[in-house]
Amino acid sequence: MNTHPARGMRDFLPEDVRRRQYVIGVIADVYQRYGFEPLETPAVENIETLLGKYGEEGDKLIFKILKRGEGAEAGEADLALRYDLTVPLARVVAEHRARLPKFFKRYQVQPVWRADRPQKGRFREFFQCDVDAIGSRSMLIEAELLGAAGDVLARLGFADYTLRLNHRGVLAGLLEASGVPEGLQADALTSLDKLDKIGADGVEADLRSRGVPEEGARLLLELFGAVTAARAQATVSPEAVNEDVMARLERLVGHSRPDAVAELRQILTLVAPSAAGRHVRLDPSLARGLSYYTGAIFEIAVPDLAGSLGGGGRYDHLIGMFLGEEVAACGISLGLERILVVMAERHMFPENLGRAAADVMVTVWHPDVVADALRLAAELRSAGLRVEVYPEADKIGRQFKYAASRAIPFVTVVGEDESAKGVVTVKTLDTGEQRIVPRADVASAIVTGRST
Amino acid sequence: MNTHPARGMRDFLPEDVRRRQYVIGVIADVYQRYGFEPLETPAVENIETLLGKYGEEGDKLIFKILKRGEGAEAGEADLALRYDLTVPLARVVAEHRARLPKFFKRYQVQPVWRADRPQKGRFREFFQCDVDAIGSRSMLIEAELLGAAGDVLARLGFADYTLRLNHRGVLAGLLEASGVPEGLQADALTSLDKLDKIGADGVEADLRSRGVPEEGARLLLELFGAVTAARAQATVSPEAVNEDVMARLERLVGHSRPDAVAELRQILTLVAPSAAGRHVRLDPSLARGLSYYTGAIFEIAVPDLAGSLGGGGRYDHLIGMFLGEEVAACGISLGLERILVVMAERHMFPENLGRAAADVMVTVWHPDVVADALRLAAELRSAGLRVEVYPEADKIGRQFKYAASRAIPFVTVVGEDESAKGVVTVKTLDTGEQRIVPRADVASAIVTGRST
Numbered sequence: 001m002n003t004h005p006a007r008g009m010r011d012f013l014p015e016d017v018r019r020r021q022y023v024i025g026v027i028a029d030v031y032q033r034y035g036f037e038p039l040e041t042p043a044v045e046n047i048e049t050l051l052g053k054y055g056e057e058g059d060k061l062i063f064k065i066l067k068r069g070e071g072a073e074a075g076e077a078d079l080a081l082r083y084d085l086t087v088p089l090a091r092v093v094a095e096h097r098a099r100l101p102k103f104f105k106r107y108q109v110q111p112v113w114r115a116d117r118p119q120k121g122r123f124r125e126f127f128q129c130d131v132d133a134i135g136s137r138s139m140l141i142e143a144e145l146l147g148a149a150g151d152v153l154a155r156l157g158f159a160d161y162t163l164r165l166n167h168r169g170v171l172a173g174l175l176e177a178s179g180v181p182e183g184l185q186a187d188a189l190t191s192l193d194k195l196d197k198i199g200a201d202g203v204e205a206d207l208r209s210r211g212v213p214e215e216g217a218r219l220l221l222e223l224f225g226a227v228t229a230a231r232a233q234a235t236v237s238p239e240a241v242n243e244d245v246m247a248r249l250e251r252l253v254g255h256s257r258p259d260a261v262a263e264l265r266q267i268l269t270l271v272a273p274s275a276a277g278r279h280v281r282l283d284p285s286l287a288r289g290l291s292y293y294t295g296a297i298f299e300i301a302v303p304d305l306a307g308s309l310g311g312g313g314r315y316d317h318l319i320g321m322f323l324g325e326e327v328a329a330c331g332i333s334l335g336l337e338r339i340l341v342v343m344a345e346r347h348m349f350p351e352n353l354g355r356a357a358a359d360v361m362v363t364v365w366h367p368d369v370v371a372d373a374l375r376l377a378a379e380l381r382s383a384g385l386r387v388e389v390y391p392e393a394d395k396i397g398r399q400f401k402y403a404a405s406r407a408i409p410f411v412t413v414v415g416e417d418e419s420a421k422g423v424v425t426v427k428t429l430d431t432g433e434q435r436i437v438p439r440a441d442v443a444s445a446i447v448t449g450r451s452t
Numbered sequence: 453m454n455t456h457p458a459r460g461m462r463d464f465l466p467e468d469v470r471r472r473q474y475v476i477g478v479i480a481d482v483y484q485r486y487g488f489e490p491l492e493t494p495a496v497e498n499i500e501t502l503l504g505k506y507g508e509e510g511d512k513l514i515f516k517i518l519k520r521g522e523g524a525e526a527g528e529a530d531l532a533l534r535y536d537l538t539v540p541l542a543r544v545v546a547e548h549r550a551r552l553p554k555f556f557k558r559y560q561v562q563p564v565w566r567a568d569r570p571q572k573g574r575f576r577e578f579f580q581c582d583v584d585a586i587g588s589r590s591m592l593i594e595a596e597l598l599g600a601a602g603d604v605l606a607r608l609g610f611a612d613y614t615l616r617l618n619h620r621g622v623l624a625g626l627l628e629a630s631g632v633p634e635g636l637q638a639d640a641l642t643s644l645d646k647l648d649k650i651g652a653d654g655v656e657a658d659l660r661s662r663g664v665p666e667e668g669a670r671l672l673l674e675l676f677g678a679v680t681a682a683r684a685q686a687t688v689s690p691e692a693v694n695e696d697v698m699a700r701l702e703r704l705v706g707h708s709r710p711d712a713v714a715e716l717r718q719i720l721t722l723v724a725p726s727a728a729g730r731h732v733r734l735d736p737s738l739a740r741g742l743s744y745y746t747g748a749i750f751e752i753a754v755p756d757l758a759g760s761l762g763g764g765g766r767y768d769h770l771i772g773m774f775l776g777e778e779v780a781a782c783g784i785s786l787g788l789e790r791i792l793v794v795m796a797e798r799h800m801f802p803e804n805l806g807r808a809a810a811d812v813m814v815t816v817w818h819p820d821v822v823a824d825a826l827r828l829a830a831e832l833r834s835a836g837l838r839v840e841v842y843p844e845a846d847k848i849g850r851q852f853k854y855a856a857s858r859a860i861p862f863v864t865v866v867g868e869d870e871s872a873k874g875v876v877t878v879k880t881l882d883t884g885e886q887r888i889v890p891r892a893d894v895a896s897a898i899v900t901g902r903s904t
Contacts, residue, residue: 003775011492012491012492033839035840037466064518068567101854101858105809106466138844140841140843357557374725378726381603392588402554
């Protein structure tokens with residue numbers, strides 16, 4: 001019988017789960033400090049809720065669930081697996097509007113499923129960590145989202161990330177100013193989004209193949225090239241480059257898109273004093289693929305990872321698709337799997353996540369002492385310790401070996417002698433040291449031993 | 453556009469999630485103290501992994517996922533949604549055997565999906581909390597599983613639950629002794645499983661309609677009736693009834709099933725000193741529907757809930773279906789949704805789970821003070837507080853009202869005066885009290901105010 005997980009899916013053994021829970025715990029803790037609240041939505045949505053929200057390519061990647069009853073034979077699907085956390089959020093806001101606060105700030109850490117071709121680091125089931133603020137058009141929202149993402153990364157130990165920042169309105173202004181006709185702007189965005197991957201020449205060729213005028217493509221790439229060159233100068237601070245880019249954007253589109261440019265400047269100002277401040281890089285070439293963004297857009301990058309650790313932006317129209325009334329919204333999504341990959345490669349997990357399932361193992365050398373072993377375990381557990389009881393009466397050496405193989409630091413032995421005297425032998429496995437401890441002091445002996 | 457969640461599925465708004473996380477947190481903490489480790493498996497399994505494991509009825513309730521590519525048109529399904537956590541565990545043990553310890557003890561809290569007809573309290577997506585110990589036939593395992601379940605229930609505040617305990621071997625012996633032919637024993641078990649719901653007369657009629665000899669049905673129901681009568685006597689302790697039932701079972705099947713009877717006695721003895729001890733009720737009528745149980749079986753009941761809060765037992769053959777080699781296994785599953793229902797009805801959630809998303813709200817009375825508001829928020833957050841910043845410059849009264857509507861206990865105001873003097877006004881919303889506090893002391897003023 002085939003015992004593999006399904007293609008592109010993964011089993012998470014205890015060590016994996018502990019690492020995942022550690023990262024999710026940091027994310028949840030930081031977001032809570034920013035006043036975000038947890039939300040969970042079902043894995044399964046009505047298929048119409050999802051179809052048409054992710055573009056043609058996206059629709060193909062949605063896992064569809066067979067209808068029960070008569071529909072089944074016909075191969076009809078009426079349900080589908082969650083594809084991201086943003087569309088379900090929009091549905092939830094429309095559905096529960098009356099119960100939600102005016103400014104609804106939620107975080108959501110749940111798996112999503114995509115019928116993508118699996119490859120290294122790309123799975124068919126993966127977690128997204130989304131944080132979104134609903135109901136305000138204030139740039140304070142963008143600043144807080146970037147600040148929170150910065151706090152998460154700092155707490156996890158990332159020091160070298162960059163927060164790329166741009167604005168869809170500014171980008172549209174730039175395309176306009178470069179003479180890209182409106183009908184070709186979506187194409188141009190798609191093309192620009194590949195700048196990281198295919199370089200300036202690639203994008204220029206791609207732009208021209210899509211019918212973007214040569215002059216326009218040249219102007220755009222010139223601006224982006226100037227920014228890249230400025231960033232490469234070690235002597236110029238990122239803040240000074242941001243200032244320089246901001247000035248260029250104000251010159252180029254300040255007159256045609258004054259609001260967008262002002263928003264960008266405001267975000268820069270508000271985020272500057274936060275922990276994320278010195279990581280922000282104003283980047284006019286950042287496009288973000290998704291069509292639903294309407295304002296600021298951002299993306300988190302680290303040098304040793306192609307692709308981003310996360311990204312997001314403002315999308316003031318999406319909820320309106322469900323509600324029939326526009327509701328401002330802005331969010332950022334962290335890619336849990338990518339964060340985990342980089343943290344594993346860089347050995348960034350705290351040591352005490354370890355692999356030990358218990359602080360101490362209680363040995364059982366004879367069937368008659370099982371009841372007493374359980375009592376000792378109960379005493380140690382009520383002192384807060386994680387206690388494994390060896391489940392069978394067995395040779396004591398074999399039990400020590402088992403505890404060592406499981407990285408459990410201490411074992412207890414209660415032989416006839418110990419039992420008569422009301423004491424317990426506590427053995428530290430890595431040093432071999434044995435101490436005779438009064439029964440009432442075993443827990444504290446282990447806690448003390450653990451911390452030395 | 454339809455914004456409801458799919459039929460039988462639920463959105464969990466923040467208050468719901470906090471309650472769920474609280475219960476899951478207690479469960480995980482207790483199981484960790486017993487040396488159990490977390491495991492997670494994919495929501496989606498290959499369809500062959502699941503089909504044929506849950507009986508004919510179960511197969512019908514499995515959500516099937518449409519094949520991509522050519523298969524799609526034909527309506528073929530190659531994947532399916534997880535139906536329980538036990539079959540995936542068996543697959544994982546077979547798949548990862550070499551990486552797992554000899555005694556693999558895991559807990560797993562994840563959703564499962566069943567295409568059941570939704571009704572009050574029955575959903576198509578619901579969480580199971582499973583804890584299983586793999587690799588040992590020792591009754592210490594059963595005792596620890598019952599002890600851990602008892603600790604979970606005690607920590608959650610349940611005082612009046614019962615742990616019904618029986619043994620499939622003893623039950624088979626009883627059926628044999630009552631003259632139920634082997635070919636009818638599965639039928640008889642199905643019938644006995646309904647004793648709670650349809651009563652003794654109903655079961656007797658059902659047994660006879662299935663062809664169980666009259667004499668056998670009578671004998672069985674006499675025994676069960678005697679136990680029920682003994683339990684109803686307020687003057688007899690549950691332990692004394694257990695002892696009486698144990699003695700009856702030893703008389704009836706001690707000779708034909710000595711091992712099973714001895715195991716049952718051993719579990720009773722080992723679990724007695726634990727917190728769960730006084731909740732155990734030996735119940736020879738407990739059958740548990742699932743066919744895969746091979747030894748002890750248990751079920752958790754509370755008086756105000758039809759159906760069980762959880763249940764489980766020993767299943768020494770299931771893993772063999774995947775591995776081709778028998779591996780001992782025993783587990784218990786807690787029903788998260790039912791625990792939540794009872795806890796909500798009885799108001800058992802701690803008050804501080806509350807509905808406040810933040811400890812304090814920072815007000816913003818003018819666009820020019822936004823940057824300073826963010827700085828104050830950052831200071832308070834780094835002191836560990838959960839801080840909401842009102843996202844827009846607005847009338848201060850409206851902001852106070854908003855904070856109150858969100859049950860946020862404190863708000864801060866930094867007006868021109870405060871700003872000049874380096875102080876902050878901290879207002880306690882439910883008393884209306886206002887204090888002027890030096891900026892550096894705001895966090896501690898809130899922490900102190902919170903605890904008084």
